[in-house]
Amino acid sequence: MHQSPSPNTINRLPKYLRYLSGIYANGEDRISSFKMAEDMDLTASQIRQDLSQFGSYGAQGYGYQVPRLIHELKKILGIDNPHNVIAVGVGSIGRALLTHLNFTEHNYSVCAGFDIDPEIVGTTINGIPIYHADKLKEFLKMTPVDICILAVPASIAKETAGSIVEQGIPAIWNMTNVDLGLSHMKAIVEDLHFLDSLFALTYYLNENA
Amino acid sequence: MHQSPSPNTINRLPKYLRYLSGIYANGEDRISSFKMAEDMDLTASQIRQDLSQFGSYGAQGYGYQVPRLIHELKKILGIDNPHNVIAVGVGSIGRALLTHLNFTEHNYSVCAGFDIDPEIVGTTINGIPIYHADKLKEFLKMTPVDICILAVPASIAKETAGSIVEQGIPAIWNMTNVDLGLSHMKAIVEDLHFLDSLFALTYYLNENA
DNA sequence: TAGATTGTTAATCGATTAACAATC
DNA sequence: TAGATTGTTAATCGATTAACAATC
Numbered sequence: 001m002h003q004s005p006s007p008n009t010i011n012r013l014p015k016y017l018r019y020l021s022g023i024y025a026n027g028e029d030r031i032s033s034f035k036m037a038e039d040m041d042l043t044a045s046q047i048r049q050d051l052s053q054f055g056s057y058g059a060q061g062y063g064y065q066v067p068r069l070i071h072e073l074k075k076i077l078g079i080d081n082p083h084n085v086i087a088v089g090v091g092s093i094g095r096a097l098l099t100h101l102n103f104t105e106h107n108y109s110v111c112a113g114f115d116i117d118p119e120i121v122g123t124t125i126n127g128i129p130i131y132h133a134d135k136l137k138e139f140l141k142m143t144p145v146d147i148c149i150l151a152v153p154a155s156i157a158k159e160t161a162g163s164i165v166e167q168g169i170p171a172i173w174n175m176t177n178v179d180l181g182l183s184h185m186k187a188i189v190e191d192l193h194f195l196d197s198l199f200a201l202t203y204y205l206n207e208n209a
Numbered sequence: 210m211h212q213s214p215s216p217n218t219i220n221r222l223p224k225y226l227r228y229l230s231g232i233y234a235n236g237e238d239r240i241s242s243f244k245m246a247e248d249m250d251l252t253a254s255q256i257r258q259d260l261s262q263f264g265s266y267g268a269q270g271y272g273y274q275v276p277r278l279i280h281e282l283k284k285i286l287g288i289d290n291p292h293n294v295i296a297v298g299v300g301s302i303g304r305a306l307l308t309h310l311n312f313t314e315h316n317y318s319v320c321a322g323f324d325i326d327p328e329i330v331g332t333t334i335n336g337i338p339i340y341h342a343d344k345l346k347e348f349l350k351m352t353p354v355d356i357c358i359l360a361v362p363a364s365i366a367k368e369t370a371g372s373i374v375e376q377g378i379p380a381i382w383n384m385t386n387v388d389l390g391l392s393h394m395k396a397i398v399e400d401l402h403f404l405d406s407l408f409a410l411t412y413y414l415n416e417n418a
Numbered sequence: 419t420a421g422a423t424t425g426t427t428a429a430t431c432g433a434t435t436a437a438c439a440a441t442c
Numbered sequence: 443t444a445g446a447t448t449g450t451t452a453a454t455c456g457a458t459t460a461a462c463a464a465t466c
Contacts, residue, residue: 043434092309102404106408193224254459
């Protein structure tokens with residue numbers, strides 16, 4: 001792993017994983033880069049290039065063992081290790097994620113949610129306790145947190161993110177439609193900008209029309 | 210517009226728009242590519258290259274007029290025109306989007322949601338009526354729909370998507386953690402794969418640790 | 419006018435694709 | 443053994459960056 005893999009490569013890894021999990025569930029335990037490329041609308045070269053940046057997981061003349069490759073991809077992504085997650089902001093989006101996403105299956109443990117709405121502070125969502133945002137600092141003394149799901153209103157997104165980073169949480173999964181402006185800090189941020197995605201879709205829709 | 214702009218360029222346009230809307234709200238009505246680049250962690254060259262693929266919106270020695278550029282970007286993305294949207298699958302994710310996302314402000318009209326859960330069929334969410342999925346075909350006879358938000362369970366995502374495309378809806382905004390496999394059809398699909406995004410974040414988190 | 423900044427052309431860099439020796 | 447397919451090196455392609463003439 002001399003030269004660090006490009007973001008494009010990293011973004012394809014979860015897609016490989018999903019594809020492989022799918023065919024493995026279908027009972028296929030062997031796959032070639034050619035078949036994979038055909039099914040995923042990629043080139044076999046690209047798949048082999050991507051994988052070979054992390055190791056040699058296949059065998060000449062045979063291809064890849066599906067369970068092995070699944071295992072290796074999980075290891076590369078780091079999702080074979082457990083991660084502690086909290087949600088800051090538990091409005092409709094935060095709530096939907098806590099309810100809907102299969103965190104446990106992928107080794108994420110969602111420990112708590114934080115909000116200021118008295119209607120939901122003190123309740124649980126999908127078994128996850130919701131505390132008042134005031135309690136975050138205290139909570140972090142007891143529980144090390146790897147990832148914070150940020151789903152607060154846009155108006156307080158930046159300052160909330162800043163404070164989360166200051167309190168030592170290394171990674172933010174950003175659900176707000178705001179650029180957090182943390183590039184100068186050591187924080188790791190992954191944006192999920194819903195509207196950006198919808199606008200791109202709209203562009204292609206109008207382009208074709 | 211001889212050579213069609215790359216997806217990378219398209220994906221940056223909404224970010225430009227967000228940035229510009231932000232500074233315009235702050236009262237700035239003039240911007241140079243240099244300042245913009247600094248604030249957005251890009252290069253001025255890239256911004257000018259991106260924009261120049263669609264037209265000449267700036268002036269030498271001056272820069273860009275913010276409101277003008279906002280207007281042009283909206284036009285390029287097609288969001289100056291109205292779009293009709295429906296949601297198929299109104300579980301927690303679908304519901305959160307209908308409640309939370311600012312569709313109206315961006316010229317999207319969310320006409321209806323469809324589900325099979327008797328608990329929610331017949332209700333409204335944020336003023337949007339929820340019909341039984343059986344009624345979709347009939348509904349489409351009356352109302353032309355541009356975009357379908359797909360938020361059904363993974364197990365029925367593919368077949369639902371296929372049927373939606375067959376019924377003439379040109380674009381799908383895919384919230385399911387499934388690859389819809391519509392590449393051979395004329396459908397326009399934009400995926401919002403939550404877990405892919407979380408996995409990428411996890412990769413960078415573990416890489417830094 | 420002098421200074422600033424665009425739009426665009428050319429240079430560089432990086433990512434994808436093609437080719438193939440190694441080998442299962 | 444013959445056929446298949448990897449991992450990797452080389453070739454190509456495309457995207458980003460740099461440079462600069464045009465000009466506000």
